[in-house]
Amino acid sequence: MLGDLVVVSHVFHHDWRGCLWAYAPYARELEVWADLFPRVLIAAPVHAGAPGGDRAAIDRRNVRLLPQRASGGAGLGNKLRQLWMLPRLVRDLAHALSTADCIHVRCPGNLGLLGVLLAPRFSHYLVAKYAGQWGHYPGEAWSFRLQRLLLRSAWWKGPVTVYGDWPQQHPKIKPFFTSVLGAQDLARARAAAAAPWLAGTLRVLFVGRLSRAKRVDTLIEALAVARGRGVAIEATVIGDGPERGPLERLAAARGIGEHLVFTGGVTFDRVLSAYARHHALVLVSETEGWPRAIAEAMAFGLVCIGSNRGLVPEMLGEGRGWVIEPGDHSALADHLVRLARAPQRCADLRQAAAAWGQRYTLEHLRTALGDLLAEAWGLPRAAFGDRTEPAARTEPGR
Secondary structure: OOOOEEEEOOOOEEEEOOEEEEEHHHHHHHHHHHHHOOOEEEEEOEEOOOOOOOEEEOOOOOEEEEEOOOOOOOOHHHHHHHHHHHHHHHHHHHHHHOOOOEEEEEEOOHHHHHHHHHHHHOOOEEEEEEOOOOOOOOOOOHHHHHHHHHHHOOOOOOOEEEEOOOOOOOOOEEEEOOOOOOHHHHHHHHHHHHOOOOOOOEEEEEEOOOOHHHOHHHHHHHHHHHHHOOOOEEEEEEEOOOOHHHHHHHHHHOOOHHHEEEEEOOOHHHHHHHHHHOOEEEEOOOOOOOOHHHHHHHHOOOEEEEEOOOOHHHHOOOOOOEEEOOOOHHHHHHHHHHHHHOHHHHHHHHHHHHHHHOOOOHHHHHHHHHHHHHHHHOOOHHHOOOOOOOOOOOOOOO
16 A cells, blocks of 8 residues: 655745645645645745745645755855755755655755655655756756756666657656646636637736746847837736846836736736736746646637747647747747737637647646556556545635
8 A cells, every 4th residue: 555655845835824835836736646645745945934925725634744954046155055054954855755655856956856866765666757858958057967867867766757758768757747727727728718819909928937047038128129019019927036126127128117017926816817818928938848837828728939948849839839049039029019910810829729738637637647656666556546635725815
């Protein structure tokens, strides 16, 4: 019989009002794992205090946190601090893994690297997820390359789920997907995708963390160019991060501050409502794996413009969307102008995108993970099944 699953994750959690909280899409995915195992123990760093608006409670009663020390950051000082903390980090994570029957390590990340090194000493039932771009890209951190090397090597004896089908990989490297759309969310997506195009001003959306790698500056520059060509266009940026201030100043400098709204972090329900109100989604990151925002927006029938990175070209291929170079604001502006002036030409694109995006749901993910683990671990499929009753949904309080 399956026992406890320990999840090694670098994601910060909030222990607040008797619940564990995390970034909403990640929380929904952890619930799927909790449905497959009797108990899930999350070895991860924790924040005290109220979670942000884009956080959600992990809605399962069989989930518990094993707090780990936080480490990370750029610069020499942070690197020296990590080295000084290493013995304690190893000790704490080894203690958490000693309770495990099965281990799931989430990479790339500092704790993920330690998890890959330590986990094979504590369990034969291993599974890893590499949530970044599996192939090399310019500017990639050396620790990310090291984690991929270890996961490909004989040291790691479990399956590794990755975004995309990469040629000449070991059979344990499994192309996979993720989703946070449940049955009710999918019904909303289908209704939105079937609705007629909303006439008037073109409404463009970005959903994600405001970091340099996400290249929201490219959207701002393209928005300024499109408005300079006389196109009625506005944008909403959902998310927060270290680049919010510089991006707001860039928008003001380009004279489009009143046409660009920064919402900060919001609940997942509000993200879904935003999909239903917008025409297009732009996500032209420097690096990507499987961007959930694109998959979700496609399910809602939005016209998606992404970068030629990771799985994005495959997601938006065959007439389902458009791809550009991450920093090419001129190409992005051309697409936005074309879309604003002839939206009726995108009917087939919207339909193809919606049909593709609506295939990926939480229920589909739960089934696929159960099948993968049963095959990789040589266990009967019945060993993985719905085990828990969800608690009531809760939104972050203020």
